[in-house]
Amino acid sequence: MKLGYITAAILMVTSAVQAIVHPVEVRGRHFYDSVTGKPVINTRYDPLSDVNKCARDIYLFQQLGLNTIRVYSINPDLDHDKCMSLLADAGIYLVLDVNSPLDGQHLNRYEPWTTYNEKYMSHIYKVIAQFSAFNNTLGFFGGNEVVNDYISAKAAPVYIKAVIRDMKEFMKLSGLRKIPVGYSAADDLNFRTSLAEYLECYAGSPDDQIDFYGVNTYQWCGQQTFYSSGYHLLVRDYDKFSKPIFFSEYGCNEVIPRSFQEVGAIYSSKMSEVFSGGLVYEFAQEANNYGLVDYDDEGNVRLLPDFYSFRKRLSEAPAPPISKSDLAVINSKTGGTIPRRGDDSGDYKFCSTEYANLDVSKGLPKPAAKGIIRSFINLQSL
Ligand SMILES: *[C@@H]1O[C@H](CO)[C@@H](O)[C@H](O)[C@H]1NC(C)=O
DSSP: OOTTOEEEEEEEOBTTBOSSOOOEEEETTEEEETTTOOEEOOSSOOTTTOHHHHHHHHHHHHHHTOSEEEESOOOTTSOOHHHHHHHHHTTOEEEEEOOOSSTTSSOOSSSGGGTOSHHHHHHHHHHHHHHTTOTTEEEEEEEESOOOSHHHHHHSHHHHHHHHHHHHHHHHHTTOOOOOEEEEEEOOTTSHHHHHHHHHSBOSSTTOSOSEEEEEEOOOOSSOOTTTTTHHHHHHHTTTOOSOEEEEEEOOOSSSSOOOTHHHHHTSHHHHTTOOEEEESOSBOOTTSOOSEEEOTTOOEEEOHHHHHHHHHHHHSOOOOOOHHHHHHHHHHTSOOOOOTTOOSSSOOBOOSOOTTOOOTTOOOOOTTHHHHHHHHHHHTO
16 A cells, blocks of 8 residues: 555445435434435444444455545544454555534535534544544545535635634644545536635645545546546646545446446556546445445345456556655645745645635634634543
């Protein structure tokens, strides 16, 4: 495994942790997904809390040849030590989303000011405090597809950037390992580059620049080429992004069974100058039919045809060409030094006043939970 390069990755979700996050509503004493109507239960189990299930799945990750997985949400009140050390023993890193579909654990994309508060940030701080202890936590996603239309593109960007700032500040103040903080974006041409550029820019604090960027893209469906798929435009559009960037979801299923032809392109030299691999969506089967494996009620696993196709493509994919000097650059860029105006080191970019289709005119909100960082750190050390 070459740190910073995701040679292959996969997503885990369970019924308790929806991959596609719908609003959650309260009915009686329970939370329900407002679209599927399924109960949202997040107390007893998450994908990294049950050591037997982890062992079962990690065996399959190794069969696939993965080095990184993404998990969309966890419950920080559960114990994740055993699963994380099993993953570490298998040489597998984790990219973890710090949000969850539960009330108080994610931003409202249209009215983010109603949800950016102490309760929300203390959930995030708890997740960070727990997972920063594990060497194989590769990064945190501070948000996933929060911007997904014109309205959210007006309301949410400054709040996403504020959450990223707060996460980085928390790690710094609490003396925790500095884990890279990223954002996972819906690939919409209206803000494909503008959102990346805005989250990348220096707005006034050393902590407000994103450390890496994820792009959720489903544009390679069936038999395509680097050009017919539009991948060449992704490479062109993100060419100037100065931090690591990778596909945080891919795997179009409009043509089934999937052949995962894009895997060869993702790891080819045409792509790897700009993109550090990608995460296939998704490991466990759900109603949306992107699974590589399926479970029965007893927890037995059935490998689906896509499991075998993906494994074959991945085993044939070119080896990552990343060099030691690239890694040194990546490491220095996550170092969080304060840039000076006029410094042309290229490690940072000052924010502009305007970004296409975004509204960033109000600037970043003040930290919602600065006061609790100290009390949080005291609590943690009790
Ligand atoms: C985590 O990494 C540090 C630094 O390399 C090392 O000293 C430590 O032993 C590692 N911890 C585990 C549990 O492997």
